[in-house]
Amino acid sequence: MNTLSGKLVAISTHKPLWIYAVLLLLTLGIGSQIPRITIDTDPENMLAADHPARTFHNQTKANFAMHDAIVVGVVNETDANGVYNTTSLSDIFDLTQSILAIDGVVDADLMSISTVDNISQAGPGTIRFEWMMPEAPVSDAAAQQIQTNIERLPLLYDTLVSQNGKAAAIYVPIIDKNESYRIAEDIRATIDTFDGTEQWYITGLPVAEDQFGFEMFVQMGISAPLAGLTIFILLFIFFRNIPLITAPMIVAMATVIVTMGLLIGFGFTVHIMSSMIAIFLMPIAVVDSVHILSEFSDRYKPGEDLKAVVEEVVGHLFTPMLYTSVTSSVGFFSLMLTPIPPVQIFGAFVGFGILFAFVVTITFIPAYLSRMSESALEKLQAAMHEDGAGQGSNIARMARGLGKLATGRQGLLLAAFGAVFVVSAWGVTQIQINDNPVRWFKSDHEIRVADRVLNENFAGTYNAYLVLTDRSELPTAASLLESGDMPDSLAGWKSETLAAIGSGAPEEQLQNLIVAIDDKLFSDLSDEEMTYLDNVMVSAEQANSQSKTFQNPEVLAYIESLQEALTASGLVGKSNALPDVVKVVNRELRSGEAQDYQLPDSGNAVAQTLLQYQSSHRPNDLWHFVTPDYRSALVWLQLTSGDNQDMTAVIELVDSYIASHPMPAGIEADWAGKAYLNVVWQENMVAGMLDSLLGAFVMVFIMMVVLFRSLVYGILAMLPLTITITFIYGLIGIVGKDYDMPIAVLSALTLGLSVDFAIHFLERARATFNDTQSVKQTMALMFEEPATAISRNALVIALGFTPLLFAPLVPYITVGVFLASIMAVSALVTLLLLPAVMSLGHKIVFKSAK
Incomplete structure (x- = not known):
């Protein structure tokens, strides 16, 4: 031990x-900072606030007035008419x-x-807009009429009511x-x-995200104490001395409290990842304590200098x-190298917690052991050595059995681990990257059940937006005014007009220029001035018309064909x-019949609809669906x-x-x-x-x-690290478990803990x-005390996480x-493969011939 330590x-x-x-x-x-905790389960926060995809998503929501929405669904499978009955429709109305x-x-x-x-059509060339259900229907005929009306409107059909008529939805923007x-x-x-029969x-x-946040908060309050209790029971089984095992529990609790207090005190929200910090640190924090207690319980004999034994x-x-x-x-x-903010925070604070636990362990544990009473120490020795306990315990016997296997079957072990490594490496290539916040709940959770039922009945409750934007340049007011031979007499008017129009968006400039020219045309003008202004007006109106990209029937036809391909x-x-x-309104403006459910053939007709x-x-x-300037349109995918x-x-x-059907220029x-x-965040995470x-x-x-x-x-x-990582992730690929956020983060734990056992084994x-x-x-x-x-x-560590299995x-x-x-794999690799390799290669490892 060096001088400082x-x-x-x-x-101590x-x-x-x-x-x-x-x-x-x-x-x-x-x-004391922990009561200030703030929960955050928004997957958007998996991306940095300034990430281009997130920025564009938020801009799209603003441009098209889109809101996050709760989907409420009702299913009626007992009525022959599905939800088209007076009771179900009345409940929908009331809700x-x-x-x-x-x-x-x-x-x-x-x-x-x-x-x-x-x-609907009120008459030739006239449309009637009326509430679909202004009041709850009181007759079956009224309910059936609602069905007829909805099925004529593609925007609503299979969105508000399912095609089979058994389910209806309410979209609640918040x-x-x-x-x-x-x-x-x-x-x-x-x-x-x-009190109806509907579900x-x-x-x-x-x-789903907010529900997860609520349940996550509850889970934090249950799993961490259960993990602590599990560890306490295990330590008691190992050492059978409550005063002795109290020390590592204090280390674990202090580590968790300080780490979570710092995280919250620095203003970080508790995300799904950081909610697991307490669960991760609780078992990890007692690892060093177990090594100290194991060796102390084996070395200390009554009557010895307690402080000297502890220091030894x-x-x-x-080291x-x-x-x-x-x-x-x-x-x-x-993990701080990843571009995912919650993962960065998780990695930073767990890393800190591990170092903090080490410092507390090498100071508090010696201090605690040095104050143990003689009676407690005598009870410890009696418990550890009674009937050969300690050296004769089940764990010790198992460790010695592993030692015999490791040193007696080196060739067989190397072949077996080699085969496992090859199969595991193949399994890694089979990994499927996938995640879905709704799958964060068990299959029988009400959120999962609702998701499954509604998506079986409807076109879909998940939204994606394809945004089409015309980014071609429009002529400015200045360029149009300079496009012809302007009479000198209009120079002053031109300067005043450009100053009034300013340097806003080109489409705004065009509108303001048209207004300015129209006003000027009412004044006394020469023929030359009139001709110039008429030409500029024609150019401005043409440019203004062309600027409304998504009133162009050809552009709308392209979107229509894209929709057909998607379907x-x-x-x-x-x-x-x-x-x-456009097609629904056009149909009602014409005949109201199916043959007129089509796009008009001119931009003016589109504008009319x-x-x-x-x-x-x-x-x-x-x-x-479109911005007011008609330069950007949205395709809402369900x-x-x-x-x-x-x-x-x-x-x-x-x-x-x-690629095969190029978009309009x-x-x-x-x-x-x-x-x-x-x-996006999955790709960033991977x-x-x-x-x-x-x-x-x-680095390791x-x-x-x-x-x-x-x-x-x-x-x-x-x-051990290499084989454990390959085996675990190979197993994930082989069994078909999706590579999701928790699985990805476990790689850090595998890397950190798999090498721990190897370090202790090699150094000892x-x-x-x-x-x-x-x-x-x-x-x-x-294969005596160290392996034990x-x-x-x-x-x-392994059993300390078992409370999570009941979450x-x-x-x-x-x-x-x-x-x-x-834990199981890394411990087995350390206790089997390492000694086998070291024994076979003893001339290189120990530089010994015997």
Whole structure:
């Protein structure tokens, strides 16, 4: 033990009350920040606020007045007419009225059977707009008429009511998605008052995310204490001495409280990843304590100088504990290299927590042990050595059995691990990257059930937006005024006009120029002046007409053909866009018959249909599909799946279609919507995780070479890590488990903890060989206390996460299952492969011939 660490341990054993006081003040002071906790489960925050995809998504929502929406669905499978009966429609009407009264709902954009227009023909060239269901129907005939009306309107059919007529939906746009849980609870309260036979469901990404946040908060309060209790029970089984095992529990609790207090105190929100910090740190924080307690319980004998034994034990373990803490923290700090903010925060604070736990362990544990009473120490020895306990315990016997296998079957083990590595490497190539916030709930959760039922009945409850924008340049007012031979007499008027028009958007300049020329034409003008202004007016009006790109029938026809391709692909449940609005109005303006459900053949006719549509009760609905300057249009895609694999397939389809059917000149396509953002952050996460994993792998290897001062030992230390990572991720690929956010982050834990056991084994083996100068004796001794301590730690960490297996949230279950697997594999590789390789290669490893 170096001088600094020796002094630190000496102070801890001689001034234990100081250590107690500092740790208590630190824990209480920083822990006081925890009540300020703020929960955040918004997947958008997986991307930085200034990420181009997120910026464009938010701009699209602003440009087209789009809001996050809760989807309320009702299914009636008992009535022959489905939801088209007086009871179901009355409940829909009443619920809609109730929802409109909820604070936080965007009333004007709420879509329900009772809040949309029926568009019909009042007479030749005349359209009637009337509420689809101004009041609850009182007769079956009225209910059937609503069905007839809806089925004539493609914008509503299979969006508000399913094609089979058994389900209806209410789309509830909300001002703040963070209020979705509250609003959903208010809606549920109203639904509970209905006594019909219908089944009601609530889904949508906002409510799923907010619901997850609520349940995540509850889960944090349950899983962390359960993990602590599990660890406490395990330690009691190992050491059978409550005063002794109280120390590592204090270390774990102080580490969790200080780390979470700092995170919250610095103003960070608690995301799905950072909510797991407490669960991650609880088992990891006791690892070093278990090593100290294991060796202390084996070395201390009654009557010995307690402080001297404690200092000797900590001094013996200080170097491997330092190595393992640093490498574990590096594994988590590597997550800060990813472009995902919540993952960066998670990595930073878990990395800090590991280092903090190390410092607390080498100060508080010696202080605590040095104050243990003689009676407690005697009970410890009696428990550990009764009937051969400790050396004769099940764990010790298992460790010695592994030692015999490792040193007696080296060739077989190398062949077996080699085969596992090859199969695992193939499995890694089979990994499918996929995530969906709705899948964060168990399959029987009400959110998952609602999602499944409504997407089986409707065109889809997941939204993606394809935004088409004309980015071609328009002539400015100045360029038009300079396009002809202007009489000198108009020079002053030109200067005044340009000054008045200013330097706004080109389309605004065109409008203002037309107005200015029109005013000027009413004044006394010469023939030359009149001719010039007439020519400029014609050019300005032509440019103004051409600027309204999405009133052009050819452009609308392109969107229509793209929609048909999307529908035919089977990847998209339904798409809604400006051509659908134009075709419905055009049909009613003409004959009202199906043959006139088509696009008009002129821009003026298109403009007329849109003008007519704005006479409806919901004129602003038009601006959900096109911007007021008609330079940008939105195609709203309804998807039955929120999986990023399905959204990626849609993106590839659109790219392929555009490649084979080039868009009109100047138009560009971009994506927005939550389903698309899910794809973007997944891609960022995978690329970022791979970079951070490779970077950390190289960094840990260099650290191993430097710390062991040996290239051979550096390579040996990386063996368990390499095989564990390959095996775990190969298994994921082989069993078909989606590579999602929790799985990706587990790579850091695998990297950090898989090398821990190897460091302890190698450092202790090297020190033991220096004492014995015998490879055989070294291996025999290594499978006594050192192997027992490693086995205990593997069990503590693996079983410490078992409370997560009973969580209602899938990411927590995933973490629990794979962490147990990681610990089991890395411990087995360390205790089987390392000694086998070291024994076979003893001439290189130990530079010994025997």
